[in-house]
């Protein structure tokens with residue numbers, strides 16, 4: 473019996489995106505091209521993340537970004553990789569990065585510039601030097617404003633419910649891509665032998681319950697009272713605490729095993745630390761598409777109207793029942 477070709481019938485992310493495209497009758501191949509550009513960028517980033525420590529790519533570049541965070545060499549590399557991979561996709565009009573003060577207009581008013589891509593090129597980058605998982609997060613919006621190239625910030629200040637696609641790549645024990653276009657959450661593992669993301673699971677469902685909470689409890693002294701009472705409750709109920717300090721990794725565990733991730737308002741970050749447009753919003757889209765829930769403690773993340781590119785927000789995201797319970801404590 474000839475050795476059955478191991479790759480016979482595999483579903484790559486490109487094939488999956490094309491099939492998803494058919495669910496968006498109004499979309500054209502342009503949408504596929506945008507996601508394909510993001511996929512290419514994450515493969516380029518992964519090639520360097522995998523070599524961190526072997527090549528001069530770890531450590532800081534000696535600068536501070538718009539967030540006031542020390543820019544890691546891999547941050548800069550990842551940012552450039554995404555900008556270049558999207559740069560020649562004429563369907564992308566605007567890109568906006570956690571690393572850049574302002575959005576970039578990629579193709580001024582070309583006929584087919586119709587998408588905005590927002591991203592955190594390397595989430596959790598401070599963990600690179602100690603070999604903890606890091607990630608890339610992306611969100612895709614449609615250009616709706618006819619004068620988008622005159623005021624790109626105004627064009628991208630859209631509620632999370634307007635997202636056309638969202639996803640992340642986690643550079644961990646394996647490299648995994650998760651994405652949604654509004655028709656479920658689907659995950660893919662990068663097969664280094666063929667350089668392709670291969671389908672791992674379709675229509676991932678987040679468990680409604682899970683006795684895991686994920687929070688940086690060092691800040692609990694400055695949390696509002698409701699959060700502190702919730703944390704006391706978790707101990708009575710024998711919950712486990714899991715906290716990696718990389719949103720993508722903490723979210724991915726919550727997506728697969730349930731539980732709840734929370735980053736409440738703190739004294740240092742009274743509006744929350746996580747960024748609305750390219751961290752909380754894409755994660756909220758994915759969570760809801762997997763049957764979960766995402767709020768800022770009061771309102772649904774996807775309904776919040778951003779006011780600035782680098783807006784921050786509190787984030788409580790996870791299984792429906794777990795998030796609801798946190799909100800009940802916060803509302804009391």
Ligand code: P6P
Pocket residue numbers: 595596597598688717718719720722745746
């Ligand atoms: P803290 C990483 O810097 C990040 O933006 C998220 O990936 C992560 O969830 C959070 O900050 C960790 O913040 O204050 O617990 O170190």
